[in-house]
Amino acid sequence: MQVAKHHKSGVKGSRSTTEPAWVRYLLLAVALGFLSLFLLLPLAAVFVQALDKGWEAYLAALKEPDTLSAIWLTVLTAACCVPVNLFFGIVAAWAIAKFSFPGKSLLITLIDLPFSVSPVVSGLIYVLIFGLQGWLGPWLQAHDIKIIFAVPGIVLATVFVTFPFVARELIPLMESQGRDEEEAALTLGASGLQTFFRVTFPNIKWGVLYGVILCNARAMGEFGAVSVVSGHVRGSTNTIPLQVEILYNEYSYAAAFAVASLLALLALVTLVLKTVAEWKIQQTLSEAESER
Amino acid sequence: MSIEIEGIGKNFGAFAALSNVNLNVPSGELVALLGPSGSGKTTLLRIIAGLESPDSGRVLFNGEEATQRQVQDRQVGFVFQHYALFRHMTVFDNIAFGLTVKPKKLRPGKQEIRDKVYTLLKLIQLEQLADRYPGQLSGGQRQRVALARALAVEPQVLLLDEPFGALDAKVRLELRRWLRRLHDEIHVTSVFVTHDQEEALEVADRIVVMNRGSIEQQGTPSEVYDHPATPFVFDFLGNVNLFQGRVHKGTAQMGGMNLSSPEHASAVDAPAVGYVRSHDIAIERVATDAGALEANVRYLLSVGPLVRVDLMLSNGDGTIEVDLPREEADRLQLSVGEKVFARPRKMRVFVDDYQI
Numbered sequence: 061m062q063v064a065k066h067h068k069s070g071v072k073g074s075r076s077t078t079e080p081a082w083v084r085y086l087l088l089a090v091a092l093g094f095l096s097l098f099l100l101l102p103l104a105a106v107f108v109q110a111l112d113k114g115w116e117a118y119l120a121a122l123k124e125p126d127t128l129s130a131i132w133l134t135v136l137t138a139a140c141c142v143p144v145n146l147f148f149g150i151v152a153a154w155a156i157a158k159f160s161f162p163g164k165s166l167l168i169t170l171i172d173l174p175f176s177v178s179p180v181v182s183g184l185i186y187v188l189i190f191g192l193q194g195w196l197g198p199w200l201q202a203h204d205i206k207i208i209f210a211v212p213g214i215v216l217a218t219v220f221v222t223f224p225f226v227a228r229e230l231i232p233l234m235e236s237q238g239r240d241e242e243e244a245a246l247t248l249g250a251s252g253l254q255t256f257f258r259v260t261f262p263n264i265k266w267g268v269l270y271g272v273i274l275c276n277a278r279a280m281g282e283f284g285a286v287s288v289v290s291g292h293v294r295g296s297t298n299t300i301p302l303q304v305e306i307l308y309n310e311y312s313y314a315a316a317f318a319v320a321s322l323l324a325l326l327a328l329v330t331l332v333l334k335t336v337a338e339w340k341i342q343q344t345l346s347e348a349e350s351e352r
Numbered sequence: 353m354s355i356e357i358e359g360i361g362k363n364f365g366a367f368a369a370l371s372n373v374n375l376n377v378p379s380g381e382l383v384a385l386l387g388p389s390g391s392g393k394t395t396l397l398r399i400i401a402g403l404e405s406p407d408s409g410r411v412l413f414n415g416e417e418a419t420q421r422q423v424q425d426r427q428v429g430f431v432f433q434h435y436a437l438f439r440h441m442t443v444f445d446n447i448a449f450g451l452t453v454k455p456k457k458l459r460p461g462k463q464e465i466r467d468k469v470y471t472l473l474k475l476i477q478l479e480q481l482a483d484r485y486p487g488q489l490s491g492g493q494r495q496r497v498a499l500a501r502a503l504a505v506e507p508q509v510l511l512l513d514e515p516f517g518a519l520d521a522k523v524r525l526e527l528r529r530w531l532r533r534l535h536d537e538i539h540v541t542s543v544f545v546t547h548d549q550e551e552a553l554e555v556a557d558r559i560v561v562m563n564r565g566s567i568e569q570q571g572t573p574s575e576v577y578d579h580p581a582t583p584f585v586f587d588f589l590g591n592v593n594l595f596q597g598r599v600h601k602g603t604a605q606m607g608g609m610n611l612s613s614p615e616h617a618s619a620v621d622a623p624a625v626g627y628v629r630s631h632d633i634a635i636e637r638v639a640t641d642a643g644a645l646e647a648n649v650r651y652l653l654s655v656g657p658l659v660r661v662d663l664m665l666s667n668g669d670g671t672i673e674v675d676l677p678r679e680e681a682d683r684l685q686l687s688v689g690e691k692v693f694a695r696p697r698k699m700r701v702f703v704d705d706y707q708i
Contacts (some may be wrong), residue, residue, distance in 0.1 A: 094519055244498075246423040247430040248450035248505055258453070262440040311499035344439075 106324045109317035121315035122322075126295045130303035131322070133211065137286075138279040140215045141222050145275050145302055149226025150268065154260070156227075157234030158242065171227050174220055183217050183288025190216075208214060209291030214299065217285040222278045226271035233267040234260075236345065268341035273337065277330040353414050353427075353508035353541050354379045355400060360409035369395040370565045373409070380539045382532070384552035388588070390574035393545045394513055394563070400543065402426045413508070426509075427503030429540075433514040435494040436487040443497050444482040445473055450505035475534070489549055492523040499531075503538075512544035518553065528555050549589045552671050553577060561585050583627060583702050591630035593654040593672040595699070599624040604701045607669045610642045613701045624703045628696040631675040635661065635684060636693045644695035647672070649688050652681075661686060663694055 109119050121127065152171060156164060188194050190207040200207060207213045241263070245255040261268075283301040289316060290297040298306065300323055307316035357375040361368070375385050385393040398404040400411060402423035411419045418426060435625060435628070437446050447469045451460055460468070471477045476496040486494055502510060516524040532555050533587055536628045546552050552559050553573045560570040561584075569581040580586035597606035602617040604610070606626045616624070636644060647663035650671060654660075659681035661674040674694060676684070686692065 240432050240434060243423075243439055244430065244432060244436040244501075245449070245453075246440075247401060247403070247426075248426055248453065248501065249424045250449070250453040251424065254453045258449075259438055266419075 078259070103324055106317055106321050109313060110321040112317070113314045117314055118318045119320075121318035122311075124315065126298065127303055127307075127319055129295045130298045130319070132296070132299050133214070134280050134299045136211070137215050137218050138276050141218045141279040142272055142276050144219055144223035145222055145226050146268070146272060149230060149271060149275075150264075152227045153234050154256075156231050157237075158239045168231070171224050174223050179221055179282065179284030180288055183285035185220075186213055186217050186285075186289050208289055209293065209297060211297065213289035214286050214297065217289045218279050221282050221285050222275045223237050225278065226268065227277035228266050229271035229274070230264055231339065233264055233345075237263055244333070263344065266337050266344060269333060270337040270341060273330055273333045277326060279300050280326055355509060355541065355543070356412040356415070357396070358408075358410045358412065360396065360399060360406045360411070362399065362404065362406050370399075370406070372566070373567055375560060375567065375570070377541060377543060377609070379414075379541050381557045381580060382542045382544070383531070383554065383560060384556035384564055385560050386547070386549060386552040386588070387552060388547060389565075391562040392565040393478075393547075393562045397511050397513055397543060399544050400509070401428050401430050403430070418650045424470045427505070427507050427509045429505065429507035431495070431498050431502050431510070431512040431515050433517045435486070435491075435493055435518075437498055437500045437501070439486050441472070442485055443471055443478065443489070444481050444694060446497055447501045447504050449501060449604045468504060472504055475503075476500045490523075492527055493517045493536045494676045495519065495527065496530075499534075501542075507540065510540050510542040512542065514545050516548075517546075524551070531555060553589075556686070561588060563588075579681050580627075580700065583625065586627045586702075588701060591673060591675065592630045592695075593630060593633070595626035595628065595696075596669070597624055597626060598622060599701060599703055604699070606699070606701075607645060607665065608642070608667050609645060609696070611696070611699055611701075613699075616701060616703055619703055624701050626696075626699045626701050628672075628699045630660075631658075631674045632696060632698040633672070633674045634695045634697055635663075635676065635680075635686070636695055637684075639693045644693040646696050647692060649686055651688055652686060655676075661690070665694075666691075 095204075122131075132207060152167070155161070156168060187208055189196055190196050190213060192201065192202060192208070193207075205214070242255050244344050245259045250258065280299075281301060282299075286299055286304060287305075290299070290302060290308065292302060294306070300319060304316050304320045304323070307319060355375075355377040355478065357373055359369055360373045362370040363418075373392070373396060375396075376547055385396060387393045387448065393419065396405060399406050399447060402421060406419065409419075410417060413421075413426070438449065444503055448465050451465045454460075459677075469482070470479065473482055478493060478496060481489065482491065486497070489642070495518075498514075499512075511529075516527055519527065528551055529560070531544075544555070556573060558570060559573055559576045561568045561576060563584050569576055569578075569585045576585060586592055595606040597607075597609075598621055599605075599613055599616045599619040601619065601653065602612060602614050602623045604613040604624060606624075611626070613624075616622070630671055639646065647665040649668065650664045652659060652661055652663040655675075657678055658675045661676060661681075662673050663674060664670075664674065672694060
């Protein structure tokens with residue numbers, strides 16, 4: 061399709077520039093075939109495998125106590141991470157987009173750090189800090205605080221890995237909107253909080269939602285970093301992705317795929333919400349454009 | 353409310369946006385800050401509003417120190433070049449905003465807010481558009497809404513940052529006349545920033561000409577226009593021709609002309625520059641004395657009610673521009689290539705070569 065488009069802009073209006081029908085269909089077929097083979101087929105396979113032994117077995121696999129505990133821990137982790145990163149993401153984006161200060165570009169680079177570091181390394185960082193052999197390990201042990209191989213470690217590692225999502229989404233959006241509206245609100249007597257909730261937030265709410273969706277999806281699906289700090293204690297420090305791995309390694313394929321199908325479902329829901337949010341952001345942006 | 357600016361300075365990194373600016377804006381006046389871009393006029397306006405803080409100096413409102421006062425407490429109305437309307441709110445909510453964010457004790461009732469907003473909508477002649485969103489309005493309408501929003505909180509000072517800069521020529525003209533009439537009605541102390549000299553001359557009670565972070569001259573429009581204090585002001589307000597020459601004991605010699613220049617009676621053979629506005633030059637067919645220069649007509653251009661004549665000086669000093677009223681041009685019947693004499697009616701001579 062790209063090829064056809066390119067030619068069109070090159071030589072305008074000539075009939076010979078339109079590719080013949082069979083070329084267009086061939087290109088379309090290749091693109092769709094590739095998509096089906098590498099994306100749709102595996103997704104379908106997950107559900108087929110999950111329901112291989114019937115609906116009953118599927119539900120039974122999900123009702124397994126260890127699995128239920130993994131689901132619960134995953135939800136708990138996401139419920140901790142998303143608000144924390146929502147708050148810090150908005151604060152960081154606000155600071156970067158609306159003020160100029162020394163070290164701004166360093167801050168932007170730091171926000172991107174979790175993206176550029178392998179999740180396994182992110183997990184190891186926490187083991188180095190909080191682990192028994194780590195800097196704070198002896199002190200934590202003396203006070204009977206468990207972080208590594210326990211829920212706090214999982215939450216911390218996930219917060220680290222998912223940190224950039226909200227901030228990264230909001231920085232360009234807020235920068236494009238400038239600070240005129242906030243300044244107008246201030247001159248009209250609005251306090252800082254009033255300005256945020258009545259002027260800034262309505263303008264970025266779809267961006268916030270977008271960031272939250274991505275942050276949540278990653279928080280629930282994170283494997284590497286969590287795997288390092290969790291210790292794989294069944295029914296206690298396993299999240300859904302870890303549980304899938306354990307079940308798979310034990311050759312209980314149906315159960316593994318049943319649990320995996322939850323993550324696949326999450327991905328689908330995320331996709332839909334993401335598309336809606338993206339569409340809404342485009343709308344706000346084009347409105348901002350027309351105001352200039 | 354009167355505004356006093358005392359010794360304000362402001363730097364952005366190594367760039368001095370303002371240096372030692374002193375200014376008084378008497379209560380009820382409409383003052384224009386006029387200057388090219390980068391002259392510091394917007395920075396000064398933002399410092400008055402409290403959106404920017406000065407590195408040195410003081411801002412006083414009604415004689416009271418206000419330099420450290422928060423934006424919210426300054427009771428200023430600010431109108432932005434790009435309107436800065438709240439895009440997710442209707443016109444009504446935009447105008448009501450300043451009233452609805454007041455602390456509970458001071459906040460007017462719902463009905464009172466409604467009445468106030470409709471009074472303002474009537475003032476800006478947009479009553480039927482109360483439920484529209486900013487995106488659905490034209491530029492001129494948006495700027496009027498922005499003005500109404502600023503007026504809703506009954507500011508003591510109205511500050512306008514290039515309020516008509518983003519509008520097309522016709523709307524700009526209408527809106528600035530409307531602003532002048534509005535000011536005559538409500539008499540709120542107003543400061544507006546512009547780079548358009550015509551706009552400043554037409555609207556303002558007083559003009560403050562700024563250049564490179566300091567004030568070049570301030571005065572009424574006619575003072576500034578008729579008696580420019582510096583070459584910069586002369587050059588900035590209107591079309592100007594420059595003549596290089598010398599002054600000696602009250603007589604200026606400029607490119608072969610001898611003109612009396614009594615204000616430089618004490619000058620002894622000093623280099624000088626003569627400034628003549630393009631409409632202050634007469635074109636004659638016959639030279640009468642040494643006060644005119646021989647030149648050839650390079651081209652003629654009709655600009656509305658004027659005819660712009662481009663002349664090539666015969667003494668090799670380059671070209672000059674002359675604006676003739678159309679009747680005068682019709683009477684002369686000039687043609688390209690013709691030899692004529694240009695006689696400056698008014699020349700302002702500045703000794704010491706000012707670079708502009």
